[in-house]
Amino acid sequence: MDKISLILNIIILLISPFFVIGIIKKTKAFFAGRKGVSIFQPLYDFIKLLKKGSVISNSTSFIYRIAPVVVFITTVTAGLFAPLCANCSIIGTCGAFVIFCYILGLSKFFALISAMDCASSFEGMGASREACFTTIVEPAFFIILASIIALSSNSTFQNLNSIVEYAGNFGVLIIVLAVISIFIMLLTECSRVPVDDPTTHLELTMIHEVMILDNSGVDLALLTYSAGIKMVILASLIINLILPSSLDFTASCVAYFILLGLIGVIIGTIESAIARFRMSHVFEFVFLMSSFALVIASLTAVKIYGV
C-alpha cells in the first residue's frame, strides 16, 4: 500500500470522528430549526476536556484509572486493521477481521469493568445493558463478515466489495443485507437513537453515557474520542461494502468522504424523526441484525454448496 493512502487513512481515523459527530449535531439542529453549534465544536470540546483535571472516586481501583487509556488504545488499534479510505486498511494482514473483532471486544471489556468499578448503581445498570446488546451483536457481526470473506476468498479484511465479482447477484444481495445489519450495529454500538439517546441527562435511561458518568477531564476526553473513532470505523465498513473496488484512488477517496458525511446526515435525520425505543423493544431491533446474519449465512451456503 502506498504512502499517500497510509497517511490519509491515519488522518481519517484520528480526525474525522470529530466532524462526523459535528455533522450529526448540525443535522439535528437543522431539523429542530436551530442554528446549531459549529461543526468544529466536538473538536473544541475535546481540547477543552484535555486541559481539565480528573476527579477520581475513592471507591475505584486501578482498573478505573487505566480503562480510558486501554479503551482508547484498543479502539485505535482496531482501527488500524479495519478498511478505511481507498479500500484498504493501515495494516492489511491475513485474518485481520478476527483481530479487529477481538481488539474491539477487549475495548468493550475494559469499558464494562471500569463502569462496574465505580460501584455506582447507575453505571452497573449501564454496563449490564451494554453487555447485553453486545452479546447479540457480536455473533451476528462474525457471521456476516465470515460469509463475505468466505465468498470473496479474501481474508485480509480489504476490498469487501469484491464479493460482487466473485458471487454476482448473491454478492449484491449479501451487501444490501450486510449494510443494513452493520448500520444497526453502528446505532447500537455507538449509542444513537433509537437504541440510546446520546443527549439525555436522565441517568436511568442511558446506556453508553451512564457508563462514563464518573469520568472527567482527560479520561472523559479519551472515552468520547474512542466512541467517535468506533463510529467512523463502523461507518467505513459500510462505505467499503458499497464502494466498488474498481474505482480509482481519487474517485474512491471523494466518494468515501461524501458517504461518510451522508451517514452522519442519515443518523442525524433518524434522531430527529423518531423517538427512542422502549428498552425491552431494543432487543427486537438488535435481533434484526441476527436474522439478517442468518439469511446471509444461508445465502453463502447456497452459493458455495449449491442447492
Add this chain to the structure above:
Amino acid sequence: MNYCTIGNNQKINISDIPTLNCEIFREQLAITNLRPLSYFGCDWGEKIKIFALLADDEKNQILISSTDIDKNHKEYNSITQDNSQYHMFERELYEQFDIKPLNHPWLKPVRKNQDKYEFFKMQGEQTHEVAVGPIHAGVIEPGHFRFLCQGEKVYNLEIMLGYQHRGVEDLMVQNPTNQLAESICGDSVVAYNSAFSQIMETLSDTKITKKAQIIRRIALEAERIAIHIGDLGAILGDIAYMMGKDVFGVTRTLVINTMLEISGSRFARGLITTGGVNYDINAEISNKILNMLEEVKKIVKKMAKTALSSATVMSRFEKTGTVSTETAQELNLVGLMGRACGIELDTRFDFKDELYKDFERKPFRATNDASSRFRIRYKEIKESISFIKKLLVKLKEVEDEDILVEANENLSPDSLCVSIVESWRGELVHCAITDSNGKLKRYKIKDPSFNNWWGLSMALRNNAISDFPLCNKGFDLSYCGFDL
C-alpha cells in the same frame, strides 16, 4: 352524619363547626365515601383541634367536622387502616403535632427527619437498589427516589421529599402577603396567589370587581396552557423525540411572553393582589392574546397530532406506567393525574362559579398510561384556549370597571375559610383559621402533589426502570408545593 357545610370561597364561624368525640369522628371519616380535601391540626390552647374537610363533588359543598385531642394523650386509632386516602394526612399530622395515629401502616417522615427515614427493603438474588437524588442531573428540584429492582424491572419506588421544607404554613401566619403566597410554588404562581387572595377577601368581606375576577381567570388558564405545553415538550424530550421537544419548547415561550406583556413577569408574578389585580388587560393586549392563542392552537394541534400518530412515540407511551382507576381512587389522586386515570375531578366544574358557568365538562377517554397523560394535556390546552376566548368577550362587557378595590384591613374573628383553585396540577386547597382578634392562627395549604406523589410510585410498579423519566414527566409533580 355530623358536619357543617360551606361552599368554595366561603367562611364559617368556628363555633358552628361540630366538635365530635374522637372515636365518632374517626368512625365517620373511615366509612364515608366522600374524599378528604384537607385534614390538619391546629393548636387550641390545652388541646389540639383536628379539622377534616371533605368534598361533596356532586352537591358542590365542602363538609367540615372537627375533634379535640388532649395534649397529654396524643394518640388515636388511625383512619388510614380503614381508608387509605388519609395516609399522607395522618403522617403529616404526626410530624407536625406529634399526634400518633395508632396502627398506621406507613408512619414515616413526610418532610422532616430524612436521616431517620426507613426505606422498604427487598431481598433475593439479582435484586438491587437504585438510589437517585436528592441532587439530580438537569435543572429540577431536589427529591430522593429509591427503586427496588430485579434486573430492569421495578418492584417498588419509594419517594422521600422534604428537602425544600421552608415552613411556609407558619410564615403565612406571621406574614400573610401576596409576595409570599406566589413564591411558594414557582410554576403555579397564579393558582397560589388566587387562592390566597380569595381567602383574604372572604375573611375581610371585600368584594372584588367582575373585571378583576376575569383577569385572574385568564391568567390562571394561560398558566395552565403554558405549563401544559412545556410538559408536552418535556415528555417527548424524555423519549428522545427531538422534534416535539423543540416545537413545544418554542410554543410555550409565545404564551409566557404574552404573560410578560400583561404583568411584566413571564410567570405572572405581581399580577394578582388582595382586592383585585395590579394590571389591566386593555383592547390592544386583548387582541395580542387572541392572535397568540390562534397561533399556539395551530402549532400545538399540528405537533400533537404528528406525535400521536408516530409509531415510535406511541409504542413508548402505550401501557407505560399504568395506574388503574381503582388504585387512583384509593390514593385519592386529584386534578390532571386523576383525570388521566379516569377520575372526573375538576374544581372548575365541581365547584362551579359564575365565570365557569357556560363552560361544559368534556368527556375524556382515559387509558391510565403515559399516552393518557399526554392526551389529557393536549385536550386541556385546547379547552383553555377556547375558555380564554370566551373570557375576553366577557371582559369587553365590563370594560369600565376598576381592577382594584381597597381591601378591608380587618379579618373576621374566629372563622375558618376555604378556597379551592384548580391549578394546572389539580385542586389546590388553601384553608385559613383566624383567632378572636381577627389575626391568622393557622394557614393550611394542600397542593395536588400531596395526593399525587404516591400515584407516581404506583405507576412505576412492574415497569422498566428506564421508563421512570417518562412517567415522572407525565406526572410532573411539585417538590416545593409538597415540601412547603
